[in-house]
Amino acid sequence: MDMSETEEFKESPIIRDKKTALPLWTDQRPFQLRYYIPVKRIEEFFRGLEEGKILATQCKSCGQIFFPPQMDCPKCKSSDMKWIQLSDEAELVTYTIIRVKPKTFEHYNDYVIAVGRLLKEKINVFAWLKVDDPSKIRIGMKLKLIVTKREPENYLVYEFIPMKNNKS
Amino acid sequence: MRNVAIVGIGHSKFGRRLDVSLPELAWEAIREAIEDAGLDTKDIEFVSLANIGVWSSEVSPGSVIMEYAGLNPSETIRVETACASGSAAVKTAYMAVASGQADVAMALGIERMNEMTTPEVVEILARIGNYFWEFHNFGPTFVGYYALFATQYMHKYGATEEDLAKVAVKNHYYASYNPKAHFPKKITLEDALNSPYIAWPLKLYDCSPISDGAAAVILASEEVAKKITDSPVWIRAIEGATATSNHSKRENLLSIPSARIAAEKAYRRAKIDKEDPTKYLDLAEVHDCFTIAEIMAYEDLGFAKRGEGYKLIRDEQTYIGGKIPVNLSGGLKAKGHPIGATGVSMIVELTKQLQQRVEPQRQAPIEKGLALAHNVGGTGHYVFVSILSLEKPW
Numbered sequence: 001m002d003m004s005e006t007e008e009f010k011e012s013p014i015i016r017d018k019k020t021a022l023p024l025w026t027d028q029r030p031f032q033l034r035y036y037i038p039v040k041r042i043e044e045f046f047r048g049l050e051e052g053k054i055l056a057t058q059c060k061s062c063g064q065i066f067f068p069p070q071m072d073c074p075k076c077k078s079s080d081m082k083w084i085q086l087s088d089e090a091e092l093v094t095y096t097i098i099r100v101k102p103k104t105f106e107h108y109n110d111y112v113i114a115v116g117r118l119l120k121e122k123i124n125v126f127a128w129l130k131v132d133d134p135s136k137i138r139i140g141m142k143l144k145l146i147v148t149k150r151e152p153e154n155y156l157v158y159e160f161i162p163m164k165n166n167k168s
Numbered sequence: 169m170r171n172v173a174i175v176g177i178g179h180s181k182f183g184r185r186l187d188v189s190l191p192e193l194a195w196e197a198i199r200e201a202i203e204d205a206g207l208d209t210k211d212i213e214f215v216s217l218a219n220i221g222v223w224s225s226e227v228s229p230g231s232v233i234m235e236y237a238g239l240n241p242s243e244t245i246r247v248e249t250a251c252a253s254g255s256a257a258v259k260t261a262y263m264a265v266a267s268g269q270a271d272v273a274m275a276l277g278i279e280r281m282n283e284m285t286t287p288e289v290v291e292i293l294a295r296i297g298n299y300f301w302e303f304h305n306f307g308p309t310f311v312g313y314y315a316l317f318a319t320q321y322m323h324k325y326g327a328t329e330e331d332l333a334k335v336a337v338k339n340h341y342y343a344s345y346n347p348k349a350h351f352p353k354k355i356t357l358e359d360a361l362n363s364p365y366i367a368w369p370l371k372l373y374d375c376s377p378i379s380d381g382a383a384a385v386i387l388a389s390e391e392v393a394k395k396i397t398d399s400p401v402w403i404r405a406i407e408g409a410t411a412t413s414n415h416s417k418r419e420n421l422l423s424i425p426s427a428r429i430a431a432e433k434a435y436r437r438a439k440i441d442k443e444d445p446t447k448y449l450d451l452a453e454v455h456d457c458f459t460i461a462e463i464m465a466y467e468d469l470g471f472a473k474r475g476e477g478y479k480l481i482r483d484e485q486t487y488i489g490g491k492i493p494v495n496l497s498g499g500l501k502a503k504g505h506p507i508g509a510t511g512v513s514m515i516v517e518l519t520k521q522l523q524q525r526v527e528p529q530r531q532a533p534i535e536k537g538l539a540l541a542h543n544v545g546g547t548g549h550y551v552f553v554s555i556l557s558l559e560k561p562w
Contacts, residue, residue, distance in 0.1 A: 022186040068301040096315035097368040102291035105307035113308050124416040139323045157305045
């Protein structure tokens with residue numbers, strides 16, 4: 001919203017919208033939203049990232065793989081899961097290039113979001129695809145899933161990069 | 169289950185409504201609906217409210233609106249199914265009347281999205297879906313999510329950016345005759361194709377706007393409806409379904425599985441042949457939050473075969489006179505998409521269409537007396553398909 005200060009009201013925080021000149025009260029109680037999200041049951045996943053591994057869970061009873069990981073199998077009603085390391089070879093299913101970004105992503109350059117299918121596990125992963133030139137991206141191209149550090153926030157996350165010797 | 173009639177409809181002007189506060193905007197739709205029904209606020213026993221909020225300042229909008237509109241001490245419940253919240257409100261009011269809990273109920277959808285700046289609204293919208301695993305690390309926007317569908321769809325079926333643009337041109341064309349639309353103006357194919365990319369391959373003109381607006385419908389039992397109106401429209405079916413929150417868990421991003429399931433359920437209840445629904449329907453309002461979404465809706469609803477939805481718009485089959493007219497209101501694309509209001513707005517529009525009281529340039533010929541609304545929350549995280557009829561269901 002484009003706004004300009006108004007001088008009509010000296011003692012009230014009323015501004016005028018630039019397009020319509022309509023008066024708007026400026027909220028005097030702004031605050032920052034920050035959540036503290038429980039990860040106790042999937043702590044292993046983050047330990048895995050520190051060792052360069054991307055972990056999923058697998059139900060010991062029916063064998064289903066869960067990624068993102070979860071500790072409850074709704075089919076078996078079992079919480080007896082094991083941690084498995086995902087393979088890193090994938091194929092590009094679809095992608096987009098984000099030009100207009102959400103507020104908390106405005107500090108990044110345009111980024112590519114991709115869905116890649118892991119060749120071994122036959123499951124999909126949703127992540128950034130890091131490429132120098134987005135015009136060279138082709139559906140079906142081979143990708144590698146890696147652990148990387150997200151800057152400037154400085155935390156570990158997974159992303160795709162093109163597989164070397166890509167023949168697409 | 170009792171028959172449920174729509175006996176009153178109300179609709180605010182959609183747009184960047186900086187001239188009204190949340191309860192003032194709600195009142196525009198409520199007053200119109202009550203007057204349309206010939207009722208008074210005290211006759212409304214139950215109100216189901218669809219509002220996402222977050223971008224507007226009232227945390228619990230139900231109580232603010234009930235007081236302002238003089239609806240106290242009637243009962244109210246707020247519902248949330250993302251961009252399909254409006255349909256959830258209609259369904260909640262429908263269940264109240266069908267079950268006998270209330271004889272007269274109102275579904276109200278309202279959103280005041282322009283109480284924050286655009287990047288903040290884009291942020292909140294994008295958090296619908298899966299915040300922790302998708303948004304937090306990868307920052308998809310909502311147009312970004314639908315762009316993932318568009319990329320895969322165009323690659324597999326050969327649709328083009330021009331096909332997508334044709335959806336925008338059609339919906340703006342009809343919006344130009346809808347005075348309540350956010351953008352009541354025509355656009356050209358060039359306007360659409362020359363607009364900047366927001367999330368490749370989707371451009372500005374592939375996207376619905378950030379709108380403020382409110383819509384209300386009053387539902388009544390058959391007994392009450394008989395007393396107050398000669399032209400009720402009946403709710404024949406209102407069926408919902410869901411799909412995974414994580415996009416990585418969808419089988420593909422070519423269609424919306426929950427939309428297909430909701431449609432099948434609605435067709436079964438309304439005794440419509442799912443193989444050829446256009447034979448039964450006079451028109452449809454579908455959830456075109458982005459142009460690709462309208463094309464997928466054609467297929468998910470069975471208006472076109474899988475992979476052939478884009479041919480319907482290419483051949484202008486969803487204009488009046490075609491196989492089935494779609495989004496004669498202007499759709500989310502041009503009428504606007506005040507999230508909570510959208511599903512209710514669709515029911516308002518179809519009721520008016522069936523009663524043949526919309527502007528003549530956008531009035532569908534009403535021959536079969538059946539109309540369909542398709543309302544998608546997220547990218548199919550929630551879907552409702554509703555069927556309205558001029559004939560009493562049973």
